[in-house]
Amino acid sequence: MSQRFAVRAFSLSIRRKIMGIALALIVLMVLTSLLSMMMVRRTGEHFAQLSSNYMPAYGNLARANIRSLERALTLRRMVIARTVSSNDGGKFDALKKVLEEKGAAVESEIRSARALIGGLIQDRSTFGDESALVRIDSRLDSLLRESRRHLNEEIDRLLKALEANDARAISENLVRVDEFRDDVNRSLDAVRSDMLALLQADSAVTVDMQRHVMVVAAALTLFAAALGVVFAMLVSNGVTVPVRRLLEGTRAVEAGQLDEVIAVTTFDEIGHLTAAFNRMVEQLRLKKRILDTFGRYIDPRVVKGLIDAPTLAAEGQRRVMTVLFCDVAGFTTTSERMTPQGLVKILNQYFSTMSAPVREHEGIIDKYIGDAIMAYWGPPFNEDSEQTRLAALAAIDMLNRLERLRDSFPEIIGMRNAPISFDLRIGVATGEALVGSIGSEHMMNYTVIGDTANLAARLEGANKIYGSRILASEATAMGAADVVETREIDLVAMAGQARPERIYEIMARKGCLTSEQEELRARFLEGLEAYRERSWDAARRAFLRALAIAPEDGPSLTFIRRIDALIAAPPENDWDGSWRLEQK
Known part of the structure; x- marks a missing residue:
């Protein structure tokens, strides 16, 4: 009977064969869709639990932690207000009201989290770890009843000491408040960590279910494709499958997937075309690897420009550019007393911290020169009208991150009390400059050179003379006037300049003086x-x-x-x- 069926199948017309393939594939697609809909529905229910219970509960715990820290800060402000100006009762009362509000907010957030967790515990259909939820709920209940109660009692004692202006009692109570607050925060952090672990575990379960849906759908799809291939071989004599593989590979490349190789199964024109396609993908992989690798040494936008338009980069152009120089002040003496490993750690932290504002404001980091940073803005990377604003804002952000950078040094080098002298000097200049690849035939550097770059370097050095931190040329100050506050410093003829130029100090963002x-x-x-x-x-x-x-x-x-x-x-x-x- 099977022999008779095979004979009849081979005797069918191409039209009927194609229709049979189409009908079989339609049936399989309907089955796949029905099964997928059922599994997707279950996955959707899990996602709903995550979004309506787990995530909001974790958010309540996170906000409770934040409100607790805000409450501690308010208490500190009350101590300062009472010790600095004991007569300012209005300010002290206002802070006390804020303290009460923050305390109520902490308890409200914890109760909200408990309500959500309780709902999950009562919902027997939940897919999470019910025992873990019960433990978390119990710990939150203990936190509200015991730890928070002790903390609130100590805070009440501290408030009474503040109202009595008893310095000794204030000091002793403040220590105890800090100890209880730290205990509460540690407990809250531990609960929040457990809740996050539970959220992650339940998210993983949901993702696994989704992956299972995809595997089942893929399996059915592969089965349908295999059946279509079997019948298509009768119709197309092995042409359709290789062409389909090429089409799928082309779509994968279009989507950015360059890690797959199409197997060459024939030795005809389709096979040659498949081999050529694989060579093309290999070249694309090589180009992507070059972009990824050199993007750590040269700005990826520069690398892309050099690859896509090498002629333009080699020829160079004269353009109005904004150049920034940033250098470390007062670090030489300290660095001489440091080990090479500690010095490298500090410099790496410095470069990472100070490079971030440049990149965040669309600047190009040209190079690191010792402990100096050179960056620039301008076409084709930025609009002419934006370059001065972006450079000025980057300079302000670099200065704003200085204090936090200084504070991180002792921990980086493992010496808590190590005196480290570290300050910044920044110079910014705007004007015409030569932009392009400059160097020898064996090594080139895409950079900015000319009087503008020299002026930015001179302005950076002039900070030492004027005792300032950010000096900018007149063109920069005028171009960025709508985003930063400046003051004119002097009319100066820099070394190598015949005509004097007005220089300005960038003081702060617009309206922030x-x-x-x-x-x-x-x-x-x-x-x-x-x-x-x-x-x-x-x-x-x-x-x-x-x-x-x-x-x-x-x-x-x-x-x-x-x-x-x-x-x-x-x-x-x-x-x-x-x-x-x-x-x-």
């Missing part, structure tokens, strides 16, 4: 105007008023010393108020 900084800027400007008019006494008084606001203001100190020198040796009659810096 404190009232003291605004007053400092106004007094400094008065002094600068009087200085250029040769009114030495008036200039000195203005700079002294600036120093009264900021005693360590470097530019004001610099000008006072300079006024003393000018009084001793007055400038020529044609003096234009500029100053020449010979130091590079």
